[in-house]
Amino acid sequence: METLRRIVGDRHVLTRSSELLVYENDALPGYHKRPSLVVLPGTADEVVAVVRALYAAGLQWVARGAGTGLSGGALADDVVLLGLHRLKKIISVDPIARLAVVEPGVVNANLTKAATPFGLHYAPDPSSQTACTIGGNVAENAGGPHCLKYGVTLNHVQAATVVLPDGEIVKLAVPADHEAALDLMGAFVGSEGCFGVALDVTVRLTPNPEGIRTMLADFSSMDDAARATSAIIAAGILPAALELMDQATIAAVEASVYAAGYPTDCAAVLLVEVDGPECGLDDDAAAIAALCRECGARDVRTARDATDRARLWQGRKKAFGAMGRVASHLAVQDAVVPRTRLAPILARIAEIGTRHGVHVCNVFHAGDGNLHPNVPYNADDPDENARVHSAMKEIMELCIAEGGTISGEHGVGFDKLPYMEKLFPGDSLDAMCRLRDAFDPLRRANPGKVVPSHACREWISAPGFGS
Amino acid sequence: MDLGAGVRVMSTVLTPSTTDELASIVRESVAAHRSLAVRGVGSWSLALARASAAATPLSMAKMSGIVEYVPGDLTLTARAGTTLVEIEAATRANGQWCPLLPWGTDDGTLGATFATATTGPFRAALGAPRDIAIGVEFVDGTGAIARGGGRVVKNVAGFDLTRLMVGSWGTLGVITEISMRLRALPAVDSTLVVQCDVEDPAVLARIDAFRRGPYVPLACECIGAAHAMTLGLGEARLLVRVGGNAAFVAESVRRLGELGTVEAHAPELWAHYRERDPYRRHFTDAYATPLAARVKRKFDPHGILNPNVLGEVTS
Numbered sequence: 001m002e003t004l005r006r007i008v009g010d011r012h013v014l015t016r017s018s019e020l021l022v023y024e025n026d027a028l029p030g031y032h033k034r035p036s037l038v039v040l041p042g043t044a045d046e047v048v049a050v051v052r053a054l055y056a057a058g059l060q061w062v063a064r065g066a067g068t069g070l071s072g073g074a075l076a077d078d079v080v081l082l083g084l085h086r087l088k089k090i091i092s093v094d095p096i097a098r099l100a101v102v103e104p105g106v107v108n109a110n111l112t113k114a115a116t117p118f119g120l121h122y123a124p125d126p127s128s129q130t131a132c133t134i135g136g137n138v139a140e141n142a143g144g145p146h147c148l149k150y151g152v153t154l155n156h157v158q159a160a161t162v163v164l165p166d167g168e169i170v171k172l173a174v175p176a177d178h179e180a181a182l183d184l185m186g187a188f189v190g191s192e193g194c195f196g197v198a199l200d201v202t203v204r205l206t207p208n209p210e211g212i213r214t215m216l217a218d219f220s221s222m223d224d225a226a227r228a229t230s231a232i233i234a235a236g237i238l239p240a241a242l243e244l245m246d247q248a249t250i251a252a253v254e255a256s257v258y259a260a261g262y263p264t265d266c267a268a269v270l271l272v273e274v275d276g277p278e279c280g281l282d283d284d285a286a287a288i289a290a291l292c293r294e295c296g297a298r299d300v301r302t303a304r305d306a307t308d309r310a311r312l313w314q315g316r317k318k319a320f321g322a323m324g325r326v327a328s329h330l331a332v333q334d335a336v337v338p339r340t341r342l343a344p345i346l347a348r349i350a351e352i353g354t355r356h357g358v359h360v361c362n363v364f365h366a367g368d369g370n371l372h373p374n375v376p377y378n379a380d381d382p383d384e385n386a387r388v389h390s391a392m393k394e395i396m397e398l399c400i401a402e403g404g405t406i407s408g409e410h411g412v413g414f415d416k417l418p419y420m421e422k423l424f425p426g427d428s429l430d431a432m433c434r435l436r437d438a439f440d441p442l443r444r445a446n447p448g449k450v451v452p453s454h455a456c457r458e459w460i461s462a463p464g465f466g467s
Numbered sequence: 468m469d470l471g472a473g474v475r476v477m478s479t480v481l482t483p484s485t486t487d488e489l490a491s492i493v494r495e496s497v498a499a500h501r502s503l504a505v506r507g508v509g510s511w512s513l514a515l516a517r518a519s520a521a522a523t524p525l526s527m528a529k530m531s532g533i534v535e536y537v538p539g540d541l542t543l544t545a546r547a548g549t550t551l552v553e554i555e556a557a558t559r560a561n562g563q564w565c566p567l568l569p570w571g572t573d574d575g576t577l578g579a580t581f582a583t584a585t586t587g588p589f590r591a592a593l594g595a596p597r598d599i600a601i602g603v604e605f606v607d608g609t610g611a612i613a614r615g616g617g618r619v620v621k622n623v624a625g626f627d628l629t630r631l632m633v634g635s636w637g638t639l640g641v642i643t644e645i646s647m648r649l650r651a652l653p654a655v656d657s658t659l660v661v662q663c664d665v666e667d668p669a670v671l672a673r674i675d676a677f678r679r680g681p682y683v684p685l686a687c688e689c690i691g692a693a694h695a696m697t698l699g700l701g702e703a704r705l706l707v708r709v710g711g712n713a714a715f716v717a718e719s720v721r722r723l724g725e726l727g728t729v730e731a732h733a734p735e736l737w738a739h740y741r742e743r744d745p746y747r748r749h750f751t752d753a754y755a756t757p758l759a760a761r762v763k764r765k766f767d768p769h770g771i772l773n774p775n776v777l778g779e780v781t782s
């Protein structure tokens with residue numbers, strides 16, 4: 001501890017329980033884990049020194065960005081918490097190469113702000129973008145509404161400097177086309193803080209589109225909205241975003257300060273955006289509107305101007321927040337299913353919700369088949385808590401059975417460990433453990449997350465396992 | 468088989484037809500201290516030439532066929548030995564295409580294209596193999612069968628074995644199955660040849676501006692004079708493909724017209740163009756760093772998979 005104080009300064013090592021309280025949870029509701037202490041380095045050199053000191057002391061640690069993670073990835077159970085939010089420098093923006101180099105604590109939306117003068121933006125846009133950090137985005141391989149067309153974090157990270165848990169500094173980069181080399185950069189993205197700490201990240205910046213058309217289509221059945229989604233994807237038009245909100249979500253949004261003018265009497269709305277150069281944009285928008293109508297849309301309206309568009313989006317981006325107002329807690333779920341199976345799966349989810357007496361609100365990236373069946377509830381009511389958990393478990397198992405996956409963007413963390421063996425039977429989890437062990441042989445970083453340790457053979461056979 | 472004293476007999480090619488069979492071959496190879504040189508259909512001499520001569524050839528040719536293709540999902544899963552020609556035919560019948568279109572020919576296999584992370588002229592617009600792959604099944608150097616990712620287009624469950632396998636040149640595992648995203652064919656797909664002086668820096672700057680958008684083409688390639696001749700393009704040296712709806716393509720053509728005379732060609736031109744890889748692949752000593760060496764030891768502890776191809780473990 002003295003060593004840590006010397007590295008970062010007294011003010012940046014927190015040990016009092018009142019100070020630790022802030023770091024006891026991330027955005028996964030209902031879980032509190034107290035770190036043994038919190039250390040907040042202010043520079044990359046300090047991070048490296050801290051990691052080396054922890055390595056020398058034989059201590060485990062958890063990296064944390066803004067703590068907006070939804071799978072408990074940044075929970076530190078009696079281990080050291082390494083907060084990175086002070087590293088918020090945008091090191092460089094290169095408008096010609098369309099690249100930016102940033103420290104890990106830079107908030108997602110601030111990077112786009114810095115790129116705006118050059119007509120560029122950082123494309124991955126998680127709904128938490130005004131709070132979450134680039135380091136957290138890289139660790140979770142974060143997505144967002146516009147990832148349908150532009151790709152997720154993985155597709156935008158070019159390089160990173162990483163300090164491995166043993167203190168070694170490595171430079172990772174996506175191999176160039178002419179290079180025959182391992183893509184350890186790709187392996188690092190989405191590693192949920194288990195492979196080391198990203199000290200700086202080089203990301204691609206995307207030109208702002210010349211034109212944007214944002215449409216809101218409303219449907220009298222969820223089934224029709226899901227079919228319209230499939231029809232648009234199958235038609236080969238690639239919208240920038242294709243988001244679905246159901247009746248429960250619309251009601252929550254419209255009753256909140258984020259009211260976006262969504263029709264409250266419909267069963268579902270699709271928020272569809274196409275962007276790109278002006279020529280051809282109206283034709284794509286018209287084709288999408290026609291497909292929605294063919295699938296039974298009652299009305300399709302196009303945002304008149306930028307203000308109108310911002311309002312339509314506000315409802316979507318703040319939907320989690322609006323739901324959060326309905327009850328004391330919000331269980332945010334995340335799963336992906338084949339896009340053609342959306343309609344029957346949504347019907348099954350509704351049935352599961354009814355059976356367990358929980359109120360499922362669907363708001364999700366329909367174009368990718370990335371579901372978010374969320375449930376506002378009171379986690380302090382043991383009965384309700386149990387019902388929510390049973391319903392969530394059934395929904396996860398349904399998504400696995402339908403050929404989907406248990407997370408499209410929020411990660412496994414701690415929350416989804418119980419589903420990993422069902423999703424990856426056989427030797428797959430052991431292979432994942434081996435990949436982790438290459439980065440972190442002593443398992444110092446984010447212990448116990450992502451892959452259940454009993455699935456790792458070398459660890460089971462190691463002396464002392466489980467003792 | 469090495470009989471010593473420089474006498475060598477061509478060993479037979481191993482040709483498993485199932486993943487289990489392949490896993491047994493790998494396990495037997497570990498026991499017999501035999502190394503394996505993995506190949507698709509053997510169309511790419513470069514990769515084969517790098518594998519150690521002492522290794523026994525292992526052909527994936529029999530492990531072929533599309534496992535699942537749901538056009539509405541724009542996803543496809545196929546076994547590693549499936550040729551790109553087969554994928555192309557199946558997808559085209561549904562108005563879709565396989566976005567790989569790598570340098571070389573489509574006689575090669577899906578497994579080799581992903582294992583070597585081979586890109587092509589459409590990479591900027593359609594993505595590289597690392598962007599296109601959504602899931603992978605492989606047999607590692609101990610004979611264990613593992614899967615990463617899945618069959619859906621977005622997936623963050625577990626550590627990313629897919630990105631680990633793509634571009635690892637068969638040195639960490641033998642890819643047996645790949646799931647990938649597809650693209651819908653654009654409503655209008657135009658192959659254009661533009662007469663302009665690609666040696667003039669001012670023209671090059673304008674070509675670059677066109678490439679950067681907003682009317683981003685699928686491909687925009689300046690080619691050498693000799694290459695243009697072999698492609699039957701005469702003096703023309705700018706080769707462009709634009710795809711989108713009619714209005715988008717019309718505006719793209721108009722803008723290209725400002726560079727020089729635009730001539731339409733058949734899309735087959737690209738198949739010829741792709742035959743000549745403009746890159747000489749640069750092989751790094753991939754396993755020279757401690758981190759990479761640890762990865763290698765975790766997945767191929769006996770060093771039997773494609774020895775030498777990405778260099779040896781040196782640290």
Ligand SMILES: Cc1cc2nc3c(=O)[nH]c(=O)nc-3n(C[C@H](O)[C@H](O)[C@H](O)COP(=O)(O)OP(=O)(O)OC[C@H]3O[C@@H](n4cnc5c(N)ncnc54)[C@H](O)[C@@H]3O)c2cc1C
Binds near residue numbers: 027064074128139321
């Ligand atoms: C209202 C709301 C809406 C959301 N919407 C979306 C959405 O649309 N799409 C989406 O993908 N996610 C969304 N999220 C989830 C969350 O915002 C993302 O997962 C985000 O990427 C987390 O960033 P963070 O900085 O808060 O990370 P944290 O929660 O602090 O940490 C997350 C993980 O990253 C690791 N980590 C953090 N920094 C580093 C680093 N420098 N090096 C290595 N590991 C590190 C941590 O150890 C942890 O495992 C939402 C969350 C909320 C609360």
